[in-house]
Amino acid sequence: GAGVSQSPSNKVTEKGKDVELRCDPISGHTALYWYRQSLGQGLEFLIYFQGNSAPDKSGLPSDRFSAERTGGSVSTLTIQRTQQEDSAVYLCASSLNRGWDTQYFGPGTRLTVL
Amino acid sequence: EDQVTQSPEALRLQEGESSSLNCSYTVSGLRGLFWYRQDPGKGPEFLFTLYSAGEEKEKERLKATLTKKESFLHITAPKPEDSATYLCAVTDSWGKFQFGAGTQVVVTP
Numbered sequence: 001g002a003g004v005s006q007s008p009s010n011k012v013t014e015k016g017k018d019v020e021l022r023c024d025p026i027s028g029h030t031a032l033y034w035y036r037q038s039l040g041q042g043l044e045f046l047i048y049f050q051g052n053s054a055p056d057k058s059g060l061p062s063d064r065f066s067a068e069r070t071g072g073s074v075s076t077l078t079i080q081r082t083q084q085e086d087s088a089v090y091l092c093a094s095s096l097n098r099g100w101d102t103q104y105f106g107p108g109t110r111l112t113v114l
Numbered sequence: 115e116d117q118v119t120q121s122p123e124a125l126r127l128q129e130g131e132s133s134s135l136n137c138s139y140t141v142s143g144l145r146g147l148f149w150y151r152q153d154p155g156k157g158p159e160f161l162f163t164l165y166s167a168g169e170e171k172e173k174e175r176l177k178a179t180l181t182k183k184e185s186f187l188h189i190t191a192p193k194p195e196d197s198a199t200y201l202c203a204v205t206d207s208w209g210k211f212q213f214g215a216g217t218q219v220v221v222t223p
Contacts, residue, residue, distance in 0.1 A: 004157075033211070042215040043158075043201070091157050098209050100145040100165075105157035 004106035012112045021077045021109045025094030033093045050098040082113045116141045120214035127221045135217045138184040143207030150201040192221045
């Protein structure tokens, strides 16, 4: 079956512009996660969605970051007024349910802010 | 707060030279420990899940083991295609994932 997909694979933007990153989880997976990975660093948790529950936004670094998940499936991560320090790879993962289930990752979106 | 520490940060091996990676953790109520492999420019690829101390899992040249404080990923007779960054993650009783910084493995012919 299809895995987690993300688009675009690469995004180059100018400082101050808004960007939207998209994630299509594995069909049937109720939990969806966003992570950020800076060069040579580990994964930094950003936000997670579980079914129809309110998302856990505890990892979002600032109010410029937001995310939504429509219809319990596709998710969009939006970064407003991008800064150079936002440059990183943004990874999406999904799991069958939250908690102890294995997370399966997409290929990531590499964001470069000039 | 949950903590995951991986060592070494980097490991360079000759083809066929077996070695082990370490993942030590501090977590409130471990519910699962996960190993992933990440190739440059790609997302992490799932390898193993371990749930309780004493558990072991194997896949080709890789074997993962778990104790109450740490996990080891043993690479037996590695090949160049085993070169990657190996990530460890734990999830606690609240279901929150915490990833380590990873071990970068390079296997030379």
